[in-house]
Amino acid sequence: MSDNSSFGSTVKFGHNVKTLFRWTGSTYRLVWKEFIIYTMAYIGLSIVYDFALDDDGKKGFEDISAYCSKYTSSLPIILLLGFFTSTSMQRWFSLVHSMPGTTRVIASFVMSIKEGQPEGYQIVEQYSRWIVLGWALTFRLICKPLKRVFPTLVSLENAGLLLPHERLQLESEIASNHPIVVVQWNLALLKRCNRQGMFMDFSDYQRNQDNLMTFKKSCGDTIKFAAKNIPFALIQAVTITVYSYGLASLMARQLTDEHTPTSFTIRYFPVLNAFQYFLYYLWLQFGRLAAYPFSDDENDIDIKRLLQAHVDDAVRWQSLYSSPGLTEQIVSH
Amino acid sequence: MSDNSSFGSTVKFGHNVKTLFRWTGSTYRLVWKEFIIYTMAYIGLSIVYDFALDDDGKKGFEDISAYCSKYTSSLPIILLLGFFTSTSMQRWFSLVHSMPGTTRVIASFVMSIKEGQPEGYQIVEQYSRWIVLGWALTFRLICKPLKRVFPTLVSLENAGLLLPHERLQLESEIASNHPIVVVQWNLALLKRCNRQGMFMDFSDYQRNQDNLMTFKKSCGDTIKFAAKNIPFALIQAVTITVYSYGLASLMARQLTDEHTPTSFTIRYFPVLNAFQYFLYYLWLQFGRLAAYPFSDDENDIDIKRLLQAHVDDAVRWQSLYSSPGLTEQIVSH
């Protein structure tokens, strides 16, 4: 009934502290440029107030400060960000977990072709290459870094994913139809295999169709996700809100004539204002992720690496078809 | 364990700034008319106060302003909008992802008909046309723009989706039954194909039934979504709240006799009031989307384009049945 006792003391003392000082992938790295600009602007305004303004100017400055203070405290910014960010992170998680995989569709095909067929290995190779090609064409539509790696169909041909005569046929279609054309090729290949009696059983013909359709739907959902995402106007509205909060918080300060340490602190160390603003700013950045999940630079490597992993896996599953090799030795040991 | 390091520095410096100045599909485009009216009304009221009212009138104006200020700060509007909008956007996302597709049901049928049948191609064409017809009849029920494109069954006949004798039979039924009647035709077609031994295997007869039933359920769920959506009274309540907030915020202002720059700003540049109101107003608009996902003008093109895509795909899958063509050449290369 209660294994959950162990749940309580999960985090060791001091573990959190280590979290605070990590730089890689950190909060600090994310905001340090903006932070320097913000701080300099804040201090600059304080210098203007202290040294450049006469009494009338100071009065006006104080009025505007008070107005900005009211403004920053009235904006219902945290709830806005909360709803926006939790919605968009949920979408990001669901995207990550629904991205199309190639394992099942390839392995299932390889396992269902009769052994020792004359063209067997070529067909297995063709089918799995087309699956990986379909994956690459899908992400080329929605992921700028991959588009940069494969700007044209020729570059895909050079990478060995596409043959020249295949490229010619693809070029007669618009880019958004490319993945579906490749699925069509695979369906035709399935039909041919069935016609030539290459499947172990007729039901394999059907199973491979189903797997291919699931793969197609998964590609389509990923494209749909990128196209019908968080509406731009919403992202813009939240961005405007956070930035205008930032601008107002630059001015928002309690100014007094006294020259106490506190008043000096308030003027030259914008801890509270900066902290709140950068909290909102970070929150906004997390929320933006769902809108552009594939377009950031550092993920570049990721998507390319992912494609490489799919290529490697395809080779691995193809080897299941080939004559007894290492794997076979393992099995019959 | 931690690829997530890359996650942190997703957004490049300055990237947000670009977001602020985009016009297409922007926040600005969404509210600029309302914004002009709001600002003019606000300034108009200030002019009335400054130049048209005597002292008693000013006193009354100030009283009402104070009351409106209290009103706007008491309304729990942001939470109301938060719950409303997150509920309704979730529904919108789930709708987008559950809209019926035609690929699986058509492709699966084409793949399961024996090659070289006398009427084979006609039957494949008939089946896939009826699937697309079912899709169109479904969205005609719930999507005003599509209804405008196809106001009558004759217009569908002109578009080549319906044959004259089919239209006659559809006309004997009420519109909400049209999609189900077309599903019934397809079931009868499946039965006939089975009777004439056109399926490669008996199990194909069953698989196509299952795919058809899934298609039918998906159409039904889409209609149900449009019919049993966010209740109108709830949308109205939220709309009333936002508008009454807007009216109150037109009057809500701190009025003083002093003629400082600040007091002038407050009277003639309604930054704070307008900002808050339009934030709420935008939030409301996003929430309304779920209630009328198919009725807006700009999506017109979308649904029509979507229908065209389904028609194109249907042709594509049909071609899988035909005698060796381009696809076949690709496959046997």
Next chain:
Amino acid sequence: MSDNSSFGSTVKFGHNVKTLFRWTGSTYRLVWKEFIIYTMAYIGLSIVYDFALDDDGKKGFEDISAYCSKYTSSLPIILLLGFFTSTSMQRWFSLVHSMPGTTRVIASFVMSIKEGQPEGYQIVEQYSRWIVLGWALTFRLICKPLKRVFPTLVSLENAGLLLPHERLQLESEIASNHPIVVVQWNLALLKRCNRQGMFMDFSDYQRNQDNLMTFKKSCGDTIKFAAKNIPFALIQAVTITVYSYGLASLMARQLTDEHTPTSFTIRYFPVLNAFQYFLYYLWLQFGRLAAYPFSDDENDIDIKRLLQAHVDDAVRWQSLYSSPGLTEQIVSH
């Protein structure tokens, strides 16, 4: 990458305004009686204060008003309502989408019976009638309006859903077992069809079992939903909170001796108090829907209409079995 541009300008200028003045299914219709009572009580109390109380009484009245003001502003009512209503609306949506359907289970049976069987049509009719009967018996348990239409098994017999000798057997069981008994009949019918070789293929025997079991589970889930719903104590707690807020807000007012227009407004036009209260009140009503999804009067027609739709559909699917009729002509055109 960004079809979402179209998403932004979804709502046309002035569209919201139309929303405000609709009466059917509106907010106004939902609260007008309560609103009149509330307003009269509020004004009544103001009259008492202005004309019926002496100075001591006025002092006490002011004290109580101040206390009530504090009370209304301290109650964390909006968050309470927010969590309650979003939970309960989610459940309502999930109920609407998981209600049992009859199409798949009936159509699949009809399609799987060999044509030209001696008793074929009778069996198809019997099976589909029992499915609709199971649906009706399920909703009779949880939906008061349907219970009112079919108070006894005899009424179901009169409606043609039940035969006399079937009714006799049902009457020997408690009402909550009725749906499961009917499922049992259908299972026995499937067995008999299999014994007599009426299925096209043995696998049809299994598929129909699976469909029947899915139908049974769906009925059971609907009953479970009605029985294990939002706990009554929670609904009561939220209701108490809203009503006590309403009572306190009747008294809560800032009273001053001055006779300015504002003070008159506050006393005789309870805009702010009433607005907040009815916002909460409406919010509560939406939340209550999940608790009693089948018991309201206006939905009466809905459930009865739904049953009629299931009956009509059953007839439609049965016609797939019969000799070539209209459908057949359509197909073989």
Next chain:
Amino acid sequence: MSDNSSFGSTVKFGHNVKTLFRWTGSTYRLVWKEFIIYTMAYIGLSIVYDFALDDDGKKGFEDISAYCSKYTSSLPIILLLGFFTSTSMQRWFSLVHSMPGTTRVIASFVMSIKEGQPEGYQIVEQYSRWIVLGWALTFRLICKPLKRVFPTLVSLENAGLLLPHERLQLESEIASNHPIVVVQWNLALLKRCNRQGMFMDFSDYQRNQDNLMTFKKSCGDTIKFAAKNIPFALIQAVTITVYSYGLASLMARQLTDEHTPTSFTIRYFPVLNAFQYFLYYLWLQFGRLAAYPFSDDENDIDIKRLLQAHVDDAVRWQSLYSSPGLTEQIVSH
């Protein structure tokens, strides 16, 4: 497009009022003991202040009261409770809907055994008894009331769910393995039926395995739910927060020297304090449900009744195997 008009006027005038005065399963019944204690403590403290303290004591009392007032208004208790309770109610709903059922696994087995087998009925009886036994052994692990009904395996034997030689084998295993051992028996039974050719078709052997595995997974998930639930430390943290709020709210009061009706009310009718506290307290109780879904007394009957229902259903499905009886007559009418 808009059936939702009917949605708006769901709740009849006065319907809410009835909700307020129900006692069964009510809020009142849930808190009346605590409420009496709270009120007595509150009034007791007021009596101490009014009659037992001298001026210095009164001053100290007032100081502590002010401190407690600040404390109660600073605690972010409502959001804490909101997040806790909505998380835990979601888990409760998901538990209720994923509890293992016995219908599909039993009925499917009964339907797949050839009729007229020598040992047929005994095997059907044995299989279904073991399914129900597996259900009982699962809930015995996590549900205290059921554990109380069946403290030992002997008690299960007495209830007819277990045979003596089966009990002997179970006793050689630890309790948490009991459900899985029974699943193993059923798998062995399936194997034996297959070996003896008792299934109508080989595919029945596979289907019954799948159903059994789904039943096993469902049992395992239920146990996992009870073991890996809301962490205890979280429940404790929320409980501490609510209780400490309660203690502070006993003292929190605005004390003045005046003897107006209001000050008397504040001292002796703790409406506001009590209301807020019991709102939080109730909210906490709803949240605790997910942590201990099977351990409360009143649900005792429920789980026992549920077991009885499964036993009854098992008998019902077994009867599908037997020679033509009542059901058969219904079918062949």
Next chain:
Amino acid sequence: MSDNSSFGSTVKFGHNVKTLFRWTGSTYRLVWKEFIIYTMAYIGLSIVYDFALDDDGKKGFEDISAYCSKYTSSLPIILLLGFFTSTSMQRWFSLVHSMPGTTRVIASFVMSIKEGQPEGYQIVEQYSRWIVLGWALTFRLICKPLKRVFPTLVSLENAGLLLPHERLQLESEIASNHPIVVVQWNLALLKRCNRQGMFMDFSDYQRNQDNLMTFKKSCGDTIKFAAKNIPFALIQAVTITVYSYGLASLMARQLTDEHTPTSFTIRYFPVLNAFQYFLYYLWLQFGRLAAYPFSDDENDIDIKRLLQAHVDDAVRWQSLYSSPGLTEQIVSH
């Protein structure tokens, strides 16, 4: 319609009180070290103020206190934590419920091998060992405690999960490919079984492939979960916020010159400050769980125990293949 009446009175009077005083897995155990440090620092600062500072120092201290008070009350920390923690707990729950199981994939294989095959038992043993090995290799990648138990492949060999020649082949691959290599072995084994006609039916070959693919996907999802989790920058941002709140709350206090009991309490018993801070701190800890679900010490035992359970179950299912033993006797009783 309303079993939910029983729902209301779930928690017995006094049950909550017991919750408050449990130590195992408790809140207290989670924070006591931090609590002592916090309290000592707080009191230390009070001592400094009372005894070490002169009037100017006191003035400065008071200024900083006031500033910190403002800081702590302005931070929107509770909403930040609420959104963070509910997101991350949802992910934790979904992880727990989607962890790969070994039962279905092993049991299904054992049930599908023909009895009395020459190498039958060895193959069953090999297949199930590899499944468990795949599970162990998956969790070795993401769970530090298991990595500590099995630091090298040799340690897995010593544990009997890996044979020497298998280890050699694994060592030629990078660690992240290990699980997929083992799946590949199993696929090859399935192929060999099919080639040698060891499956009862051809469809068993397909079913076991499907089960294996589901197992593979489940392993892959678990790895993906660990790799693409809550972004580190978000965890860091929330951690910084909570710690900076803690630091500020150490200073935040209302200081007065008076020496009343209250002022003494405020200085030396930091009840309110500490309570709020530790509430946030705890909330943070629950949220961190999703980020590092497998790395805490106390769960060590858990994962090892889980592996042992999978090993034990594997043996149990293998025994279904062996010659009639205890299980067989049970079945044929």
